[in-house]
Amino acid sequence: MKIAILGGDGFVGWPTALHLSDAGHDIHILDNLSRRWIDTELGVQSLTPMDSIQERTRIWHAETGRRIHFKLIDLARDYELLKNWLAEHRPDAIVHFAEQRAAPYSMKSDRHKNYTVNNNVNATHNLLNAMVELDLDAHLVHLGTMGVYGYSTVGAAIPEGYLPVGIETMDGETVSQEILYPSNPGSIYHMTKCLDQLLFQFYARNDGLRITDLHQGIVWGTHTEQTRRHPQLINRFDYDGDYGTVLNRFLIQAAIGYPLTVHGTGGQTRAFIHIQDSVRCIELALKTPPARGSRVEIFNQMTETHRVRDLAEMIARMTGSEIAWLPNPRKEAAENELVVRNEKFLALGLDPIRLEDGLLSEIVDVAKKFAYRIDRSRVPAVSAWTKEIAPLINHDPEGKRLKSAS
Amino acid sequence: MKIAILGGDGFVGWPTALHLSDAGHDIHILDNLSRRWIDTELGVQSLTPMDSIQERTRIWHAETGRRIHFKLIDLARDYELLKNWLAEHRPDAIVHFAEQRAAPYSMKSDRHKNYTVNNNVNATHNLLNAMVELDLDAHLVHLGTMGVYGYSTVGAAIPEGYLPVGIETMDGETVSQEILYPSNPGSIYHMTKCLDQLLFQFYARNDGLRITDLHQGIVWGTHTEQTRRHPQLINRFDYDGDYGTVLNRFLIQAAIGYPLTVHGTGGQTRAFIHIQDSVRCIELALKTPPARGSRVEIFNQMTETHRVRDLAEMIARMTGSEIAWLPNPRKEAAENELVVRNEKFLALGLDPIRLEDGLLSEIVDVAKKFAYRIDRSRVPAVSAWTKEIAPLINHDPEGKRLKSAS
Numbered sequence: 001m002k003i004a005i006l007g008g009d010g011f012v013g014w015p016t017a018l019h020l021s022d023a024g025h026d027i028h029i030l031d032n033l034s035r036r037w038i039d040t041e042l043g044v045q046s047l048t049p050m051d052s053i054q055e056r057t058r059i060w061h062a063e064t065g066r067r068i069h070f071k072l073i074d075l076a077r078d079y080e081l082l083k084n085w086l087a088e089h090r091p092d093a094i095v096h097f098a099e100q101r102a103a104p105y106s107m108k109s110d111r112h113k114n115y116t117v118n119n120n121v122n123a124t125h126n127l128l129n130a131m132v133e134l135d136l137d138a139h140l141v142h143l144g145t146m147g148v149y150g151y152s153t154v155g156a157a158i159p160e161g162y163l164p165v166g167i168e169t170m171d172g173e174t175v176s177q178e179i180l181y182p183s184n185p186g187s188i189y190h191m192t193k194c195l196d197q198l199l200f201q202f203y204a205r206n207d208g209l210r211i212t213d214l215h216q217g218i219v220w221g222t223h224t225e226q227t228r229r230h231p232q233l234i235n236r237f238d239y240d241g242d243y244g245t246v247l248n249r250f251l252i253q254a255a256i257g258y259p260l261t262v263h264g265t266g267g268q269t270r271a272f273i274h275i276q277d278s279v280r281c282i283e284l285a286l287k288t289p290p291a292r293g294s295r296v297e298i299f300n301q302m303t304e305t306h307r308v309r310d311l312a313e314m315i316a317r318m319t320g321s322e323i324a325w326l327p328n329p330r331k332e333a334a335e336n337e338l339v340v341r342n343e344k345f346l347a348l349g350l351d352p353i354r355l356e357d358g359l360l361s362e363i364v365d366v367a368k369k370f371a372y373r374i375d376r377s378r379v380p381a382v383s384a385w386t387k388e389i390a391p392l393i394n395h396d397p398e399g400k401r402l403k404s405a406s
Numbered sequence: 407m408k409i410a411i412l413g414g415d416g417f418v419g420w421p422t423a424l425h426l427s428d429a430g431h432d433i434h435i436l437d438n439l440s441r442r443w444i445d446t447e448l449g450v451q452s453l454t455p456m457d458s459i460q461e462r463t464r465i466w467h468a469e470t471g472r473r474i475h476f477k478l479i480d481l482a483r484d485y486e487l488l489k490n491w492l493a494e495h496r497p498d499a500i501v502h503f504a505e506q507r508a509a510p511y512s513m514k515s516d517r518h519k520n521y522t523v524n525n526n527v528n529a530t531h532n533l534l535n536a537m538v539e540l541d542l543d544a545h546l547v548h549l550g551t552m553g554v555y556g557y558s559t560v561g562a563a564i565p566e567g568y569l570p571v572g573i574e575t576m577d578g579e580t581v582s583q584e585i586l587y588p589s590n591p592g593s594i595y596h597m598t599k600c601l602d603q604l605l606f607q608f609y610a611r612n613d614g615l616r617i618t619d620l621h622q623g624i625v626w627g628t629h630t631e632q633t634r635r636h637p638q639l640i641n642r643f644d645y646d647g648d649y650g651t652v653l654n655r656f657l658i659q660a661a662i663g664y665p666l667t668v669h670g671t672g673g674q675t676r677a678f679i680h681i682q683d684s685v686r687c688i689e690l691a692l693k694t695p696p697a698r699g700s701r702v703e704i705f706n707q708m709t710e711t712h713r714v715r716d717l718a719e720m721i722a723r724m725t726g727s728e729i730a731w732l733p734n735p736r737k738e739a740a741e742n743e744l745v746v747r748n749e750k751f752l753a754l755g756l757d758p759i760r761l762e763d764g765l766l767s768e769i770v771d772v773a774k775k776f777a778y779r780i781d782r783s784r785v786p787a788v789s790a791w792t793k794e795i796a797p798l799i800n801h802d803p804e805g806k807r808l809k810s811a812s
Contacts, residue, residue: 063504110539114485117531118524121601125523128729133516135793154583157573158489161580167573169561170745177560179588191608193599195527202597206737207792252723331612339576386613387541 002026002089003286006075008068008128009053010035011236012143012219012278016095018123018233019279020286021066028089030052031098032074032084034119034203035060035236036106044243044378046236047252048369059232075291076122083130093139093286094131098123099192103147104329105242105381106189113172116373120192121199128203139289141282142200144195146271146302146340150184150216154342157339186332187385189366190274198297208293212285216278217271217302217340221358221367224276235275235334237366241381246308247272249394251359254319255367256374263381264328266309267335276351284348300342303352311355318360327392328397331385407497408432410544412481412533413503414474415442415459417642418549418625418684419730420621422501424632424639425685426692427472434495435459436488437504438480440525441642444511450649450784451647452458452642453658453776454628461794465638482528489536490649499692500537503528505598509553510735510789511648512595519594526598527605545695547618547688548606550599552677552708554621556590561746567621567704591729592738593791614699618691622684623677626653626766628772630682641681644771645780647787652714653676653678655785657765661726662780669787670734672715673741677708680759690754706748707760717761725768735796737791 007013008029021027057068077239099120106116163181166174184195203209205234227235250260282302290297384390414435416421426432464476505526527593569587572580590599609615633641645658646651656666687707696703790796
C-alpha cells in the first residue's frame with residue numbers, strides 16, 4: 001500500500017513510518033516539523049539525541065534498502081499544497097498524527113490555546129476537504145485520544161466510541177440509537193480531538209469517507225523493533241513538563257534521583273499503551289478499513305489502566321525513589337475510576353506488552369543511558385488550567401525545593 | 407447594560423442592535439462586514455436597499471438621539487484587536503452573531519468549506535479565549551441553530567439542548583446523566599455550530615464562563631418596530647440561492663410571478679421564527695443569564711414548524727402562484743417530522759407572531775415593493791451537497807426553464 005503519514009516525524013509517527021516501511025509499504029511522511037520548532041520555543045529537547053528527518057530516512061535506507069519519502073507541508077496552513085500532493089500521489093491510506101498533542105502546552109497561554117485550536121481543526125478539516133474534492137477514497141486512520149471521553153467517575157466501562165441511548169418518542173415509545181460517546185474534554189488539546197470527531201462524523205455521513213479514529217491512551221516506551229536497528233533511528237523521548245507524559249517524567253526522575261512528582265492525590269486513573277503496541281494497532285487498523293458509507297470506526301487503543309500514585313509506587317519500589325506530592329495544575333477530578341473496553345484490537349490479535357515487564361528496561365536502557373542530557377529544571381509541570389489554579393502551583397524553575405527534598 | 411454585538415451589521419444583528427438600543431442599552435457593534443463582501447463575491451444584493459453601517463447608525467442617532475457605536479474587527483483573524491477592545495470596554499454582555507451563516511454557501515466549494523470552518527471556529531474560540539484571559543465575566547449570548555440537532559426522524563420532541571441518558575455501570579446499575587443533545591449537522595455550516603457547542607461546554611466547565619446558546623429556527627420577516635422608523639434603517643432581505651432562506655425565496659417568487667421552487671418532495675419540516683420575535687428572545691435571554699459555574703443555558707428559539715410543501719401551498723393559495731418541483735441539492739431525508747420544545751421562552755413571556763398572519767404583508771410591503779430590484783437568475787439554489795448530487799441539479803442561470811413553466 002502507498003501510505004501517507006501526516007506528522008510522521010513525531011513520537012508515534014516516526015516509529016509508525018518505520019514499522020509500516022518494514023512491512024513492505026510505500027511510505028510518505030508529510031510533516032511541518034512543528035514539534036521541533038516547539039522544542040526550540042520551549043528551550044527543551046528530546047532526552048534521546050534525535051537526528052533530522054532527512055538524516056533519519058537516509059539511515060533507514062542505508063540499513064534496509066527501503067525508502068521513506070519526506071515532504072515539508074503545513075496541513076493547517078497549506079491547503080493547496082496538501083491537495084496537490086494528494087492529487088499527485090493518491091495514497092491508499094492516510095495516517096493522521098499532524099496535530100499539536102500536549103494538553104499542558106495547549107493550556108500555557110491564550111496564544112497556545114488559539115494555536116492548538118486553529119492548527120488542529122484546520123489540519124483535520126483541510127485533509128477531509130481535500131479528500132472529498134479529489135474523490136480520494138483512501139482509508140483515513142486518525143490518532144485520537146482516550147481524553148475525548150473525559151475521565152468519567154460514574155463507574156461505567158468506556159465503550160469503543162459509541163453509546164446506545166433510548167430516545168422517547170411523542171407516542172411514548174423508546175427508540176434506541178447509538179450516538180458518539182458524549183465528550184467531556186479536560187483541556188483545549190483534548191477538546192480539539194472532540195471537534196475532530198464531529199468533523200469525521202460529518203464527512204463519513206455526507207461524503208462516504210472511510211475513517212478509523214483511534215482513541216489512544218498514554219503511550220510509554222521508546223524503542224520499537226525498527227528504532228533499535230541503528231542509534232540514529234532512535235525515537236524521541238520527552239520529559240519536560242509540557243510534552244513529557246506522567247510515566248516518562250517518573251522514569252527520568254528515577255534515573256537522576258529526583259523525587260517522583262505526583263500532582264494532587266495521584267488518584268487520577270489513566271490508560272496506557274506501549275509504543276510497540278501502538279504501531280501494531282495502527283497496522284491492524286489499516287488492515288481492517290470500514291466499508292464506504294459506514295460510520296466512523298472507533299477503537300480504544302490502550303492496553304492497561306493505572307492510578308498515577310500506583311505507578312509512582314511501582315517505580316519507587318523498583319528504584320528506591322521517593323515520592324513528592326505537589327498541587328495539581330489541572331482542573332480535574334482528584335480521583336477517578338477508569339474501565340475501558342478494548343476487545344476490538346485484542347480480537348484482531350494484539351498481544352500487549354505489560355507495563356510492569358517493560359518499565360525497568362526503560363529506566364536502564366533509556367533514562368539512565370541519556371541522563372547526562374537531562375535539564376532537571378524542565379521536569380516540573382507548570383502550565384495551569386485556570387487563573388485560579390496558577391498561583392497554587394509550585395513555580396520552582398531550578399527544582400530547588402525538590403532537590404533539597406531528595 | 408453595555409452590550410457588544412458581534413456581527414451587528416447582519417440580518418439579525420442589526421435589528422437586535424436597534425431593539426436593545428431602543429430599550430436603553432449602550433450598544434457597540436463589532437463586525438468585519440464580511441456579509442457585505444460576500445454579496446460582492448456572489449454578485450448579489452439585498453432586496454431591500456441597505457445603507458452602510460456608518461450611515462445606518464447616523465440615521466438612528468438622528469431619529470432617536472441614541473448612539474450605536476461601530477468598530478471594524480475581524481474576530482477570527484484579529485485576536486489581539488478583539489482582546490484590546492474587550493479590555494478597554496469590558497461589556498456586561500456580548501451577543502455573538504459573527505459567523506458565516508448560510509448552509510449552501512458553506513457547501514459551494516472546498517474554499518467555502520474551509521472558510522466557514524476556519525472563520526466560525528476561530529471567531530468563537532478567540533472570543534472565549536479573550537474573555538478568560540481578561541477575567542471578563544460578561545454574559546455571552548450566542549446565536550446557534552436548530553440545525554445542530556439535524557432533522558431527526560425518530561418522532562421524538564427535540565428538547566432544549568440536553569438529553570437525559572442512562573449509563574450502565576460495571577455494577578449493573580443505571581446512572582442518569584444529562585448530555586448535550588447528540589448533534590447531527592446537515593452541512594458544514596451547521597457542523598461549525600456543533601463545534602461551537604463543544605467550545606462553550608468546555609469554557610463553561612473549565613473557566614466558569616456564563617453562556618447562553620440560542621438554537622434558532624429559520625428567521626422570516628424583515629421589519630421590526632425599530633427598522634420601520636426610517637427607510638434607511640431597513641433590514642437586509644436575502645433572496646438568492648445561497649443566503650435566501652426557503653420562505654424568503656417563496657415570497658420573492660410570489661411577488662414576481664415565478665413558480666415557487668420546492669426541492670425534493672417538500673417533505674422537509676423546518677422551524678421558523680419572525681425577526682421581531684427573534685430580537686425579543688435575545689432580550690429575554692439577556693435578562694436571564696445563567697449563574698457563574700452552571701452549564702451552558704440552551705433555548706430553542708423558534709415558534710412554529712412547517713413542512714416546506716405546506717408553506718408553498720399556503721403562499722400559492724394567498725397569491726395564485728404555481729409550484730415547481732425540483733431536485734434537492736441537499737443530502738437530507740426527503741421527509742421528516744419535527745417537534746420542538748420551546749417552553750422556556752414562552753414561560754419568559756414570548757407571544758409569537760404567527761406566520762399565517764404576517765406573510766401577506768411581507769409579500770406586499772417588502773417583496774412587491776422592491777420587486778424591481780430582483781435578479782431572477784439568482785433565485786435558484788445551486789450549491790450541491792455532494793459530488794454525486796451536483797449533476798442532478800438544474801443549473802439554469804437564466805431561470806429559463808422556470809420562466810417557460812410559469
